[in-house]
Amino acid sequence: MYKLLKTDISLLTNKHICIEELNKSLNYNASKIFIKHKNNVDGFIKEFIEHIENLDLLIDNDVKNIDLAIDYIFEKEGMLQVLDLLKIIPLSQKSLETKFKKIIGLTPGKYLRLIRFTKLMRKYESKEIDINDLIYMYNYYDHSHFIKDFKLFMSESPKLYFKKEYPLIKAYSKDL
Numbered sequence: 001m002y003k004l005l006k007t008d009i010s011l012l013t014n015k016h017i018c019i020e021e022l023n024k025s026l027n028y029n030a031s032k033i034f035i036k037h038k039n040n041v042d043g044f045i046k047e048f049i050e051h052i053e054n055l056d057l058l059i060d061n062d063v064k065n066i067d068l069a070i071d072y073i074f075e076k077e078g079m080l081q082v083l084d085l086l087k088i089i090p091l092s093q094k095s096l097e098t099k100f101k102k103i104i105g106l107t108p109g110k111y112l113r114l115i116r117f118t119k120l121m122r123k124y125e126s127k128e129i130d131i132n133d134l135i136y137m138y139n140y141y142d143h144s145h146f147i148k149d150f151k152l153f154m155s156e157s158p159k160l161y162f163k164k165e166y167p168l169i170k171a172y173s174k175d176l
Contacts, residue, residue: 001105002058002063002102002103002104003057003058003059003063004023004026004052004055004057004058005022005023005026006023006058007022007023008102009101009102009103009104009105010101010102010105012105026055029051030048030051033047033048033051034048062099062102062103063103065089065090065091065096065099066099066100066103066104068088068089069085069088069089069096069100069108070104070111072084072085072088073085073111073112073115074115077115077116077119077138078112078113078114078115078116078117078118078119078138079116079138079139080112081112082096082097082108082109082112085108096108113149113152113153114153116138116139117138117149117150117153118153119138120134120135120137120138146158
């Protein structure tokens with residue numbers, strides 16, 4: 001989003017924001033495409049994606065550094081600490097945190113936790129390994145540590161979540 005909108009992502013919240021407030025040009029072009037394909041959803045999607053793919057992205061040194069950090073986080077499945085990122089990114093800890101939050105919308109620490117938690121849940125959903133084994137495999141010190149992240153990222157307790165069936169989430173996690 002940062003590369004596309006050229007705006008500080010940390011300023012965006014979970015509120016709905018009119019795209020016109022973020023990027024007037026993108027709003028104008030999307031509106032034109034929408035009107036052109038008012039009764040043709042597939043045509044709209046195809047042309048809108050082509051339009052997005054042809055936009056100039058903001059790629060500066062900060063973006064390159066954060067992209068490098070994200071690649072490393074994914075490679076390690078979130079199983080590292082912010083200090084490990086500082087060994088491969090030529091930034092101070094404060095600069096890394098400020099730039100990461102501006103570009104990604106989260107601090108590096110929270111992003112690491114999110115990736116680690118997501119990887120754990122994907123393995124659980126694919127029935128690869130028992131949840132208790134996964135908790136320890138992904139360096140959660142105990143169940144309360146896991147429950148804290150679970151509530152943060154899922155907005156409900158594991159007990160409530162595992163009682164429910166989530167076919168959409170299960171189908172989505174299989175595709176990834």
